[in-house]
Amino acid sequence: MLNVSIHASRRLGEDKTEGSAWNGLAIVLQEVGRPGDALTAYANARKLLLQTGNLASLANLYNNEGVALSRAGRLQEAFTVHEYAGLVIYEAGSPEQAIPLHEAALAINRSIPSRRGEAVSLGNIGAALAEAxxxxxxxxxxxxxxxxxxxxLNAFSAGEEYEAxxxxxQRAGKGTTEIRSAWEAATRAYIDAGxxxxxxxxRHEAESV
Structure with missing residues (x-):
């Protein structure tokens, strides 16, 4: 039935519908234990959905693809697609929906393990939580x-996170000592990074608190 849907959408020239059909086929293939075929179907879906500009559908696809990659043991790739899906949803103005996608990426990084990846995911979670x-x-x-x-020893990234x-x-109305301490930590990290x-x-922000 899904193949019929794909062929019908192709005849009509509907990229979004065909992309969604490929996504549905990929999910079915994943559920019946054909991860390689599922990933091929996800790749076809991604190519089509990228042309539509439908961010919500694209993010859902990336999330599904990330699950398939995880099950196939391709954890680094799974982290990348989960993280990207979260960023797409965040940029589309839905930070609350981006949080679980970044949390999925965080779980993958902890299982690899990748400390740098864990820090990246936590930073993205922080940004989505703050926006929400x-x-x-x-x-x-x-x-x-x-x-x-x-x-x-990633000083510049540490500085960015301390600044955030x-x-x-400040937005949360915390005390001046706590805010100044964060700005001073950012200052030291940026100095270490050159x-x-x-x-x-x-430093100016710290002194202005």
């Missing part, structure tokens, strides 16, 4: 992301 107004949860995610980057943390603390312009800006 869940500031306390965002603060926690940014703290963990910044500490991982700091411990892994400071701004979220990003002196960023460091000067962060």
């Amino acid at each position: 107004g869940r500031l306390e949860d965002a603060i926690s995610a940014y703290c963990r992301s910044a500490e991982i980057f700091k411990n892994d 943390l400071a701004r979220t603390l 990003a002196l312009g960023n460091a000067a800006r962060a």
Whole structure:
């Protein structure tokens, strides 16, 4: 039935409908234990849906593809597609829906394990949580992301996460000591990275709190 749907959509020239049909076929193939064929179907769906500009459908596809890649043991690729799906949904103005996609990427990174990937996912979770107004949860995610980057000697990324943390603390109405401490951590990280312009800006923010 799905193949009939695909052929009918192709005759009508409907990229979105054909892409959705390929996505549905991929899910069925995945469920019957044919992961290789499922990934081929997802690739066909992705090519078509990219032409439609339908971000919600594309993000759903990437999420499904990420699950298939995980089951096939291709964890690094699974992380990439889950993370991308979350970013697509976030940019489309649906941060709350982006959170579980980034959380799926986080779980994959922890199973690989990849500390850098874990920090990236936590930072993206923090951004989505903050945009969704869940500031306390965002603060926690940014703290963990910044500490991982700091411990892994990725100073510039640590600076970015400490800066995001400071701004979220300000939005949440936290005390000046806590906010200033985050800006100072950002300043130190940027100095360690040799990003002196960023460091000067962060120091100015710390002194202005």
